[in-house]
Amino acid sequence: MNSKSTPPLAINFIWHPDDHATYFQHISKFRQYLTRDIDRPFSRELNIPxxxxxxxxxxxxxxxxxxxxxxxxxxxxxSENTLISTNWNEYFEKIPSDFEIIPVALDETAFKHANAANLLNKNFVRAYSWPLSDYQEYFILMLSHEIYRLGFNEKKTIVKGKDASLKIFLSHAKADEKGVGLAIEIKNFIDNTSIQRFFDATDIAPCFNFDEEITANLKESTVIAIGSDKYSSRYWCQREILLAKEERRPIIFVNTLEHYEDRIFPAAVNIPNIHVSHDLNIRNKEILRILIATLLETIRFNYSKSLLDYYRIQGWIPENSVIFARPPEVNQIINLLKDRNESEQLEILNICYPEPPVYPEEIDWINHFESTSPTGEVLNKIQAATPLWSIFSEKHTTKKIGISISDYKEDQFETHNQHLDELKRLSQVLAGHLLARKHKLIYGGDLREDGFTQFILDEALIIQNRIMDNSIRVENHLAWPLFIDSKVKSFKAKYHGILHIEEYDAPKDVSPKKEVFLPPNCSENLYIWSRSLTNMRELSIKKSDLRIISSGKSSDYKGKMPGVLEEFIISMKMKKPIYLLGGFGGITKKIVTSIINKELAPELTEEWQIQNNAGYASLQELAKNRGFGADYIEVKNLIGSTNIEILTNNTGLTVPEYERLMITPFIDEAVHLILKGLTAISTSK
Structure with a gap:
C-alpha cells in the first residue's frame, strides 16, 4: 500500500449547537445523498466520506x-450564534489551510465573519435567501454545486461566473410537445432564478449537423435526456446518447412518458432514471429534482473515476485496468478490443467499475469475446469487477469469523465525527463480502429491529440469492435470558434458512429459572446477566477462528464490562487473530489509541466505569465478592503489553497495513485490508 497516497475527497460539516435543532435535519438529508443508502445496499450511488x-x-x-x-x-x-461565540470563532481560525472552506450564511449576520483571516475573499452561500417552500431542495442543490465546483470542475481554471458552472446538454425530441416544454422550462428555470450562474444549459436542435462544434460541446457536458414518447425513435436523440456513452459522459434520463414507448433505446440504459410528474402545480420541485440528480450524477461519475485511480495507485486493482464510472457495456468493450495488437490480445483486459458489483448473469456476456489462437493460446480474456471483488479470487478455506460490532452513545459529533449509520454500512459491506466468499459469521448481538444482527441477516439474504447458495452461514449466539425473548421466535421465522441461533444457558454458579425472563433491574439480576454474557462470549469466541472488532459502547451495557472490550480481552487471551477497526469510534477507538499512544484511555479503567454507569459500583462489589468481578488490572496489563506487531501476528497483514486498519475511517479500505489478510491466512500452507 502506498502510504503517501490519500483518497480523493472528504467532506466536512461544522455547525453551532444552537443551530442544531433547525439545520441539522437539512445537513443530515444532504449527507444522505452523498453516502450509500443502507436500505438499498446494491444501489449505485455516491459514497463520499x-x-x-x-x-x-x-x-x-x-x-x-x-x-x-x-x-x-x-x-x-x-449565523448569529457563531458570530457571538468567541470560542467558536477561535475554533474556525484554527482550521488548517489544507481545508477548502465553503461558508454557508444561515442568516445575514453571518457576513460579519467575512473579515476572518481564513474567510477573506470567500463567496458565501446565501442559505437564508432560499425559498422556504423548496428549502431542502435548494440546500441539496446549492451545496452539491459547491462540491462539483471545488472538487470536480473539469475546466483547467476556475473563476467566478460561467467558467465554474456545470455545463448541461439538453437532449430531447422536438416532435414531442411535453419533452420540448420540459426542456424549455428547465432552461428558463436556470436562466431566471438565483442558480443561473451555476448552469450553462445548451439546447442542441436536431436539425444541426452533428459537427465538431456540437461534439466538443457534448464532450464537456452532463447530458439530460428527456425521454418522451417519441424520444427513442428519433435518430438525433440516439446519436446524442451514443456519443455521450462513447465519450463516457454523465447522463441522466428523465422519464416523461405520457402514454407508451414501443422500444427503449438500448444505449439509454445503465444510467440513472428519474420520473417526473406532469402536474404543473409542482413543476418547480420537479425541475429541482432533475437538477439535483444531474449534479449528483456528475459528482458520482467524476468521484468514481478519481477513487478508482486512487485504488490503482494503492495496488487494489491491476495497474493496467481500464476504469469505468458505470458497469461496462458491449459497445465499450468492442471499442477497446478493436485496437488491440496481437501481443495485447494475449493479455487479460482488466476492467474496473465502482462498487457494488452487478449480478454475474448481467455481465457474463463478456466471456463471449474470448477466443483461442491457432496455437491454442487464449485471446481477449476479459475480467470486469469492482475493487473489492477484483482481488483475492484464490480459493481459500472457510473461516468462522466472530463479529464484534455495536453502536455507542452519540455526543452530537463533539469527539467522534462520523454518523452512527456508518456502522450499519460497515456491517453490510463486511458481511456481504465475507458471506460471498463463503465464510461463516458469528455475531453475539441481541435481536433488535434495525439492529446489527438484522443488517447482517438482510445482507445474508441478498448474498444467498446472488451466489445461489442456500447454506446457512450466519450464527447468532444468544446468552440466557435473551434467547427466551418473544422476538427470537419472530427472527427465526423471518430468517428461516438464513440464520442459526445458538443458545447458551446461564453458567452453573447462578441458578435462575430458565423459562422466566429476568429483567436487569437490580444488582443481583445484573450479576446473573453479566455471568451469562461472559459465559456466552467465552464459548462463542472459542468456536471462532478469528475476530473482527469495531466500535462498541463505553457505558449503558449489561455485562461485567463493555461488551466489545470484554470480547477483545477474551480473544487476546485465547490468541485469536484480531482485526481491530478503531476508525469507527466507540470503545474500540479507545483500545486502539491506548495501544498506539501507550497510555490507557480513561474509559478502560474501573474508576471511569463507576463514574459513568449508574449501579456499576454495586455490581462490581457483588461480583468481586463472588470471584467474578471485572479485572481492570488485567485490562491495563494486557493492553499495556500489546503492540501492533503482536496484533499483526496471524492476520496476514504487514505491520503498516495493520496500523492503517486500526485508524482508517473508510469502510472500503477497512474491508479491503480484512479481505487481504483473510486471503493470506486462508491460502497459506
Whole structure:
C-alpha cells in the first residue's frame, strides 16, 4: 500500500449547537445523498466520506478537523450564534489551510465573519435567501454545486461566473410537445432564478449537423435526456446518447412518458432514471429534482473515476485496468478490443467499475469475446469487477469469523465525527463480502429491529440469492435470558434458512429459572446477566477462528464490562487473530489509541466505569465478592503489553497495513485490508 497516497475527497460539516435543532435535519438529508443508502445496499450511488463537527454545549467546541483526503472540503455553517461565540470563532481560525472552506450564511449576520483571516475573499452561500417552500431542495442543490465546483470542475481554471458552472446538454425530441416544454422550462428555470450562474444549459436542435462544434460541446457536458414518447425513435436523440456513452459522459434520463414507448433505446440504459410528474402545480420541485440528480450524477461519475485511480495507485486493482464510472457495456468493450495488437490480445483486459458489483448473469456476456489462437493460446480474456471483488479470487478455506460490532452513545459529533449509520454500512459491506466468499459469521448481538444482527441477516439474504447458495452461514449466539425473548421466535421465522441461533444457558454458579425472563433491574439480576454474557462470549469466541472488532459502547451495557472490550480481552487471551477497526469510534477507538499512544484511555479503567454507569459500583462489589468481578488490572496489563506487531501476528497483514486498519475511517479500505489478510491466512500452507 502506498502510504503517501490519500483518497480523493472528504467532506466536512461544522455547525453551532444552537443551530442544531433547525439545520441539522437539512445537513443530515444532504449527507444522505452523498453516502450509500443502507436500505438499498446494491444501489449505485455516491459514497463520499463525510465527517460531522458540532458539540452538545455552546461552551465546548468539537475536536479538531483531520486531513483524511487529497481534497478536504468544509461546509462552515455561520449565523448569529457563531458570530457571538468567541470560542467558536477561535475554533474556525484554527482550521488548517489544507481545508477548502465553503461558508454557508444561515442568516445575514453571518457576513460579519467575512473579515476572518481564513474567510477573506470567500463567496458565501446565501442559505437564508432560499425559498422556504423548496428549502431542502435548494440546500441539496446549492451545496452539491459547491462540491462539483471545488472538487470536480473539469475546466483547467476556475473563476467566478460561467467558467465554474456545470455545463448541461439538453437532449430531447422536438416532435414531442411535453419533452420540448420540459426542456424549455428547465432552461428558463436556470436562466431566471438565483442558480443561473451555476448552469450553462445548451439546447442542441436536431436539425444541426452533428459537427465538431456540437461534439466538443457534448464532450464537456452532463447530458439530460428527456425521454418522451417519441424520444427513442428519433435518430438525433440516439446519436446524442451514443456519443455521450462513447465519450463516457454523465447522463441522466428523465422519464416523461405520457402514454407508451414501443422500444427503449438500448444505449439509454445503465444510467440513472428519474420520473417526473406532469402536474404543473409542482413543476418547480420537479425541475429541482432533475437538477439535483444531474449534479449528483456528475459528482458520482467524476468521484468514481478519481477513487478508482486512487485504488490503482494503492495496488487494489491491476495497474493496467481500464476504469469505468458505470458497469461496462458491449459497445465499450468492442471499442477497446478493436485496437488491440496481437501481443495485447494475449493479455487479460482488466476492467474496473465502482462498487457494488452487478449480478454475474448481467455481465457474463463478456466471456463471449474470448477466443483461442491457432496455437491454442487464449485471446481477449476479459475480467470486469469492482475493487473489492477484483482481488483475492484464490480459493481459500472457510473461516468462522466472530463479529464484534455495536453502536455507542452519540455526543452530537463533539469527539467522534462520523454518523452512527456508518456502522450499519460497515456491517453490510463486511458481511456481504465475507458471506460471498463463503465464510461463516458469528455475531453475539441481541435481536433488535434495525439492529446489527438484522443488517447482517438482510445482507445474508441478498448474498444467498446472488451466489445461489442456500447454506446457512450466519450464527447468532444468544446468552440466557435473551434467547427466551418473544422476538427470537419472530427472527427465526423471518430468517428461516438464513440464520442459526445458538443458545447458551446461564453458567452453573447462578441458578435462575430458565423459562422466566429476568429483567436487569437490580444488582443481583445484573450479576446473573453479566455471568451469562461472559459465559456466552467465552464459548462463542472459542468456536471462532478469528475476530473482527469495531466500535462498541463505553457505558449503558449489561455485562461485567463493555461488551466489545470484554470480547477483545477474551480473544487476546485465547490468541485469536484480531482485526481491530478503531476508525469507527466507540470503545474500540479507545483500545486502539491506548495501544498506539501507550497510555490507557480513561474509559478502560474501573474508576471511569463507576463514574459513568449508574449501579456499576454495586455490581462490581457483588461480583468481586463472588470471584467474578471485572479485572481492570488485567485490562491495563494486557493492553499495556500489546503492540501492533503482536496484533499483526496471524492476520496476514504487514505491520503498516495493520496500523492503517486500526485508524482508517473508510469502510472500503477497512474491508479491503480484512479481505487481504483473510486471503493470506486462508491460502497459506
Amino acid at each position: 463525510t465527517f460531522l463537527y458540532s458539540s452538545r454545549s455552546t461552551n465546548t467546541v468539537p475536536s479538531p478537523l483531520k486531513i483524511w483526503a487529497a481534497k478536504n472540503l468544509v461546509f462552515l455553517f455561520l
